[in-house]
Amino acid sequence: MFWQVLLSSLLLGxxxxxxxxxxxxxxGVMGVVNFAHGAFAILGAYLxxxxxxxxxxxxxxxxxxxFVVIFGLGALLQWGYLRFxxxxxxxxxxxxxLGAAYIIENTLLxxxxxxxxxxxxxxxxxxxxxxxxxxxxxQFVAFCVSLVVVGLVAVFLQHTMAGKAIRAVVxxxxxxxxxxxxxAAIDILAFGLGSGLAAAGGVVIASYYTFTPASGxxxxxxxxxxxxxxxxxSMTGALLGGFVVALVQxxxxxxGTIELxxxxxxxxxxxxxxxxxxxxxxxx
Amino acid sequence: xxxPTLGWLxxxxxxxxxxxxxxxxxxxxxxxxxxxxxxxxxxxxxxWNVIAGYGGQWSLGQTVFFGVxxxxxxxxxxxxxxSPWLGLGLALVAAMLVSWVVxxxxxxxxxxxxxxxxxxxxxxxxxxxxYFESLTGGxxxxxxxxxxxxxxxxxxxxxxxxxxxxALVLLGTLxxxxxxxxxxxxxxxxxxxxxxxxxxxGVGALAVKLQALAxxxxxxxxxxxxxxxYLKFLDPRSAFGLGILVQTVLVSIAGGMGTVAGPLVGALLxxxxxxxxxxxxxxxxxxxxxxxxxxxxxxxxxxVLPDGIVGWWQKARARR
Numbered sequence: 001m002f003w004q005v006l007l008s009s010l011l012l013g014x015x016x017x018x019x020x021x022x023x024x025x026x027x028g029v030m031g032v033v034n035f036a037h038g039a040f041a042i043l044g045a046y047l048x049x050x051x052x053x054x055x056x057x058x059x060x061x062x063x064x065x066x067f068v069v070i071f072g073l074g075a076l077l078q079w080g081y082l083r084f085x086x087x088x089x090x091x092x093x094x095x096x097x098l099g100a101a102y103i104i105e106n107t108l109l110x111x112x113x114x115x116x117x118x119x120x121x122x123x124x125x126x127x128x129x130x131x132x133x134x135x136x137x138x139q140f141v142a143f144c145v146s147l148v149v150v151g152l153v154a155v156f157l158q159h160t161m162a163g164k165a166i167r168a169v170v171x172x173x174x175x176x177x178x179x180x181x182x183x184a185a186i187d188i189l190a191f192g193l194g195s196g197l198a199a200a201g202g203v204v205i206a207s208y209y210t211f212t213p214a215s216g217x218x219x220x221x222x223x224x225x226x227x228x229x230x231x232x233x234s235m236t237g238a239l240l241g242g243f244v245v246a247l248v249q250x251x252x253x254x255x256g257t258i259e260l261x262x263x264x265x266x267x268x269x270x271x272x273x274x275x276x277x278x279x280x281x282x283x284x
Numbered sequence: 285x286x287x288p289t290l291g292w293l294x295x296x297x298x299x300x301x302x303x304x305x306x307x308x309x310x311x312x313x314x315x316x317x318x319x320x321x322x323x324x325x326x327x328x329x330x331x332w333n334v335i336a337g338y339g340g341q342w343s344l345g346q347t348v349f350f351g352v353x354x355x356x357x358x359x360x361x362x363x364x365x366x367s368p369w370l371g372l373g374l375a376l377v378a379a380m381l382v383s384w385v386v387x388x389x390x391x392x393x394x395x396x397x398x399x400x401x402x403x404x405x406x407x408x409x410x411x412x413x414x415y416f417e418s419l420t421g422g423x424x425x426x427x428x429x430x431x432x433x434x435x436x437x438x439x440x441x442x443x444x445x446x447x448x449x450x451a452l453v454l455l456g457t458l459x460x461x462x463x464x465x466x467x468x469x470x471x472x473x474x475x476x477x478x479x480x481x482x483x484x485x486g487v488g489a490l491a492v493k494l495q496a497l498a499x500x501x502x503x504x505x506x507x508x509x510x511x512x513x514y515l516k517f518l519d520p521r522s523a524f525g526l527g528i529l530v531q532t533v534l535v536s537i538a539g540g541m542g543t544v545a546g547p548l549v550g551a552l553l554x555x556x557x558x559x560x561x562x563x564x565x566x567x568x569x570x571x572x573x574x575x576x577x578x579x580x581x582x583x584x585x586x587x588v589l590p591d592g593i594v595g596w597w598q599k600a601r602a603r604r
Contacts, residue, residue: 085587
């Protein structure tokens, strides 16, 4: 039982990782917790759902268009709104983003109603077993797709000029500016990329989860807890945090009840903040 | 020295106008309902104002206290048969106890860590209300037993709810007015402006924040108690959901954070906007549109009027 839980947590954690590194990226560059992050993820899930309704194609085929649309939306939010907020006030941005999350959630409520949505996925019905553990094909595919997305982000950050510029701004904003990098442009890029990643996670979520407009806030909190667990601003940490959150969730579901998962996560969250506020990988 | 915004004359005029208003609107269900919603929202906004406006602790978990207040009244009435008036008193006590449980661990955190931890607390309470189904009715909610009797806080008309709400708003505003001028209020503002500096001159930040949260919790619990008796129905989402939170934040920011009159001014202006939207686009088909508009106004206000109406007015007068 325990090993089975561990395995499904690993698979689920990979999916969360796509969402959480987006949040960590935005936080690293701008020092802002994107309150609309989960809303972007669920918006991505709904876009996938509608593309699927129209075409009937495999949801993963919509990964690129959904990413591009939400990348644009995130970049627009930074370019057209967030950069005009008072620079010193992180909280103004936080509540501006809360407003944005609220607009997205309730627009979805009007357009798509509060009904639970899911995309039927034949892969979810098939299992194969390794070493006595059952692996769900649908979850395994989701995990592999997530790994590819995370890998692409890593390549982008390590080996492209734009990626290096983002990392430079994360390291030292002023210095990066002095070296000819335009931090304002990097903000727009990072916010777009982070939001796009949330939506990419949303595509994966749509392929094997049920969701409603209200799921957005849950994902914001899950991702935030993961990012805090990993150490704010650290991408590897965020990935690791995603696994821990998935593990805690699955343990509660396996040995307790799904309704109490929020309570369990809240307790873990507080415990981590008390015991190790800098996160697993964060430095003091 | 900050000058009060309205002064006793202003508050007296407001109270007098509010006392006579039902004479004109008692047969108009729309306006009567809107006014009662304004009182509930004012209490909620005042609650948020104490902890976020005065204390700088941007809690997103105020619905915990609203919900605990509402559930205390509903459960003691429906399950134990206690009068809601007694329930109201119990709701305040319960909310204060819960404020300690929530505040003790989360006040270790700063900034958005605190905001998100309190938001997680609200979701945890919502999950618990769903989980303990035999007690709370779970997702299906709980209905208040009907019976028109003043002891049951139920009447033939809605006018008495108006006056109960008005009384609670006046009491709450009076309490925040006292806080504004008290030593506790001063310490609270000191923590908001610079927690390290406040601690270094001997302000016990944790104790002050916990006291403020207890006051704040009472205000929200009163709002919750009035809410459930007026609507006579309660479910986890309406008690702990985000809907009330964003409305509360919006109203407080619109009115002006850290001012006595801000929440009332904000509620008087913002609630009718939402109610009009509801009336114009009535029905389940457009459920949510009201909140889209709230979200837009919130984003706009943070951009153009971050101090709120009362804050802007105070600054304008100070410049003169």
